[in-house]
Amino acid sequence: MRVIAIDGPAGSGKSTVARGVAAALGLAELDTGAMYRAVTLAALRGRVPLDDGPALGEVARTIRLDIGDRIVLDGDDVSEEIRGAEVSGVVSVVAAHAEVRTEMVRRQRDWVAGHGGGVVEGRDIGTVVFPDAALKVFLTASEEERARRRKVEGSDEGAAALARRDRLDSTRPTSPLKPADDAVVIDSTGRTAAAVIADVVARA
Numbered sequence: 001m002r003v004i005a006i007d008g009p010a011g012s013g014k015s016t017v018a019r020g021v022a023a024a025l026g027l028a029e030l031d032t033g034a035m036y037r038a039v040t041l042a043a044l045r046g047r048v049p050l051d052d053g054p055a056l057g058e059v060a061r062t063i064r065l066d067i068g069d070r071i072v073l074d075g076d077d078v079s080e081e082i083r084g085a086e087v088s089g090v091v092s093v094v095a096a097h098a099e100v101r102t103e104m105v106r107r108q109r110d111w112v113a114g115h116g117g118g119v120v121e122g123r124d125i126g127t128v129v130f131p132d133a134a135l136k137v138f139l140t141a142s143e144e145e146r147a148r149r150r151k152v153e154g155s156d157e158g159a160a161a162l163a164r165r166d167r168l169d170s171t172r173p174t175s176p177l178k179p180a181d182d183a184v185v186i187d188s189t190g191r192t193a194a195a196v197i198a199d200v201v202a203r204a
């Protein structure tokens with residue numbers, strides 16, 4: 001089973017690069033951030049306290065979640081809603097809970113096994129979810145460029161909120177955002193998506 005792991009902070013270009021690499025190599029693509037966003041939305045809808053790890057773990061285990069071209073939560077297409085400011089503002093708090101992560105990792109491994117491999121993007125794919133991945137990429141870009149990209153994409157998440165989320169993701173005790181020891185670190189600042197995709201494909 002061929003797995004390519006793409007990790008990195010918000011706005012580093014993971015989604016665009018993962019999509020391009022998956023298309024070039026004929027692999028499926030999994031956006032694990034969308035999964036954490038969907039659990040967060042389910043918790044908000046259910047008014048589950050965001051500091052209650054066991055209760056959030058229960059949410060993670062009981063929701064129906066379809067991750068494909070669209071993100072479908074309990075039969076409801078939430079592809080747009082999970083990118084909104086409400087979810088972006090608290091997703092890192094939800095994702096920090098070990099109970100939530102255990103279930104997400106289980107679903108991610110299942111998904112990849114069911115698709116015969118894939119290009120998987122997230123924060124802990126090379127370090128925790130697929131430590132034996134054939135290729136691990138850690139994508140970075142300057143903080144200014146990452147904030148600018150988000151603005152161009154029409155995101156309503158400001159630069160300060162983005163920086164706060166990265167800080168939370170990088171400093172949490174469970175599966176913090178960091179490059180795996182054997183990851184290739186690629187700085188995408190000032191480079192086109194096509195150039196970065198070609199770079200990754202050449203290493204695969």
Ligand code: CDP
Pocket residue numbers: 009010011012014032033034036037091092093095096121122123124125165166169
């Ligand atoms: O698109 P962007 O890079 O802004 O974020 P995302 O990939 O949609 O991920 C949203 C949030 O989910 C991150 O800020 C992390 O808190 C969490 N996440 C995680 O903890 N582990 C992953 N493998 C993927 C996302």
